Every structure is written in C-alpha cells, then in structure tokens.
Amino acid sequence: MAYLSRVRVTRYDGRLNSVENREDVVVREAIVRLFINGEHVATFMSTPDKLKEQAIGFLFSEGVIKDLSDLEEVYVRGVDVYVKLSSEAAWRMKLRGKDVVISSACGGYSRGFKVSLVDALTLSPVGSDLRIEASSVIKAVEELNKRSMTYRQTGGTHAAALFNRQAEALAVAEDVSRHNAFDKIIGESLLKGVKLSEVFVACTGRLTLELVLKSIRCGIPIASSVSAPTSLGVETAEHNNLTLVGFVRGRRFNVYTHPWRIIT
Numbered sequence: 001m002a003y004l005s006r007v008r009v010t011r012y013d014g015r016l017n018s019v020e021n022r023e024d025v026v027v028r029e030a031i032v033r034l035f036i037n038g039e040h041v042a043t044f045m046s047t048p049d050k051l052k053e054q055a056i057g058f059l060f061s062e063g064v065i066k067d068l069s070d071l072e073e074v075y076v077r078g079v080d081v082y083v084k085l086s087s088e089a090a091w092r093m094k095l096r097g098k099d100v101v102i103s104s105a106c107g108g109y110s111r112g113f114k115v116s117l118v119d120a121l122t123l124s125p126v127g128s129d130l131r132i133e134a135s136s137v138i139k140a141v142e143e144l145n146k147r148s149m150t151y152r153q154t155g156g157t158h159a160a161a162l163f164n165r166q167a168e169a170l171a172v173a174e175d176v177s178r179h180n181a182f183d184k185i186i187g188e189s190l191l192k193g194v195k196l197s198e199v200f201v202a203c204t205g206r207l208t209l210e211l212v213l214k215s216i217r218c219g220i221p222i223a224s225s226v227s228a229p230t231s232l233g234v235e236t237a238e239h240n241n242l243t244l245v246g247f248v249r250g251r252r253f254n255v256y257t258h259p260w261r262i263i264t
Contacts (some may be wrong), residue, residue: 003028003047004153027156029176030079034058036093037084047150047157047175048079050184054175055081057187061214063123064093068190123213125241128197128221132165134253134264137224139167140202141248148204150174160185160203162194162220170194178205179214186218196220207233207244216240222261224248229256 009024030048034041034055046054052074059065070089075082085093140163148159151174158178162171162185171192173184182203189196200222201215207229213236215223223237224245234256237244243261247254255262 003049003150025153027150027154027176033080035080035082037090041093044177044180046079046177046180050173050188051076051079051081053173053187053191054180054184055083055187056190057183057185058180059083059085059089059093060190061183061186061218062096063217064096065089123216123240125239126197126216126219126221127241128219130165130198130200130221131261131263132167132200132222134262136163136165136167137200137202137222137245137248137253137262138251140169140200140224141226143167143169144172144202144204147172148174151204157181158203158205160201160205162186162189162196162199162201164199170199178203179210181205182211182214186214200224202248206230207237207246209233209236212236212240212242212244216242224253 004025005028007024007026009022011020011022027047029045032044032046032048032051034044055074056071065071070086071083072086073084144159144161147161147169151157151159157174157176158181159174160181161169163169171185171188173181173188175181175184197219199220201220202224204226205211206227207223207225209230209232212223212233222243222245226248227246229244229246234244237257241258243258244256245253246256
C-alpha cells in the first residue's frame with residue numbers, strides 16, 4: 001500500500017533473551033496542507049490517502065460548507081489539497097478561523113478554534129429519529145475491526161466507518177488521526193450521496209468534544225466507539241440530541257446519552 005513504509009528495526013525480546021535485526025512496516029504520516037481560495041488555512045498530520053474526501057469532510061464537519069454545492073472546485077496535488085469555495089462558504093471559513101493544525105498525537109487542534117462563532121450561529125440539535133438494534137452497534141464495531149487492515153499491519157492508525165441501520169458499512173477510513181479518519185468517511189459519504197441523518201458512526205478514538213461537535217454538525221444521530229467519551233463530549237451530546245455509545249467491546253457497551261435510539 002502507498003501509505004505504508006518499510007523500515008529496519010532491532011527487536012529485543014526479554015522472554016527469549018534475544019536481539020534480532022529485521023524489516024517492519026509503519027504507517028506513513030504526511031504534512032497535508034489545505035488551501036481555500038488560494039490561501040493556506042489548515043495543516044493536517046495525516047495518512048496520505050483519500051485526501052479529497054478528507055478535505056470535503058473537514059469543511060462539512062466544521063460547518064464551513066452546507067452541501068457539495070458550496071464547492072466550486074476541489075483537487076489534490078501531491079499532498080496539498082486545493083478548494084475553491086462559494087462566497088457564502090468562504091465567509092463561514094473566515095468566521096471559523098485559519099491556521100488550524102490537526103496533529104496525529106491526539107488528532108486535536110493545536111491552533112484555531114474548537115467551538116467557533118459559526119457554531120454559536122448555526123449549531124442545532126440532531127433532528128434524526130433513527131433507531132437501531134443493539135446488535136447493530138456490536139456488529140458495526142466487529143466489521144470496523146475487520147476492515148482496519150492498516151492497523152493490523154502497523155498498530156498505528158485510528159479507524160472510523162459509517163453504517164446503515166443493518167450495520168452495513170457505507171464508508172470506511174483509517175488515519176493516524178482519529179479526526180482525519182472521521183472527516184474522510186464524511187467526505188466519502190457526501191460524494192456518494194449518503195443521507196447522514198440515516199446512518200451511525202463507529203470509530204476507535206475517544207469521543208471528545210471535537211468529535212461530538214463534528215457528529216452534531218453533520219446531523220449524525222448516533223456516535224459509537226470502542227473507547228471512552230469525555231465529560232464535555234457527554235454534556236454536549238446530551239444537550240444536542242446525539243446518542244453517545246462508548247466501550248463497545250465484545251457483546252457489551254455503554255450508552256451515555258439518549259438511549260431511546262438503541263433498541264434492546
């Protein structure tokens with residue numbers, strides 16, 4: 001795969017008291033720049049695949065674009081992504097701020113805004129009345145784990161996927177950043193014409209404020225993860241009608257907010 005790199009390692013094994021020189025694979029991490037209307041506005045530490053989808057998903061999940069009609073042009077050159085926005089979307093981008101850096105350490109924002117003026121003006125509670133079987137939550141995470149091929153080879157990625165109510169995968173992505181993985185599945189789904197109010201997300205990262213806000217902005221009704229939520233994530237999900245599901249492991253999970261969407 002283009003986003004894997006081969007490296008030489010020295011492996012120490014204390015159980016066998018051995019030292020071995022061998023080849024291993026690591027996931028590629030690239031510095032990806034996003035240009036809006038000719039201006040550099042964001043930098044991502046990202047796995048360099050599905051970059052067009054990532055850019056579109058980022059702009060949608062951050063409230064900059066409302067739909068694909070706000071995009072006049074999108075193209076990738078190397079690991080740089082160039083987007084031409086409509087005038088209205090460009091105005092929203094200015095409100096949100098620029099010089100955002102998405103790191104792979106925790107995938108969060110080291111500069112820019114987590115909650116911006118755009119949210120104060122436009123953030124609305126999730127309106128979808130989607131309900132799914134508890135078994136679909138479990139099945140989705142099982143499918144996500146099966147499709148996390150890069151993680152199984154390297155142990156170095158997060159994964160995210162969108163599923164319909166039958167837990168059939170509609171979009172899947174891996175990335176060194178959990179935020180980028182989320183944005184990639186959103187961008188892919190928009191390009192496919194998927195209705196985000198009729199799907200749910202399963203991911204491997206923590207359900208922090210940023211990922212919860214992204215889900216709300218996208219109108220996704222259920223966000224689930226193998227990992228834990230945070231206090232701000234739970235509070236924001238509760239106030240905005242998002243069902244938050246954590247610790248999906250084996251046959252168990254915790255529902256932190258709006259459990260009426262999970263049929264047991």
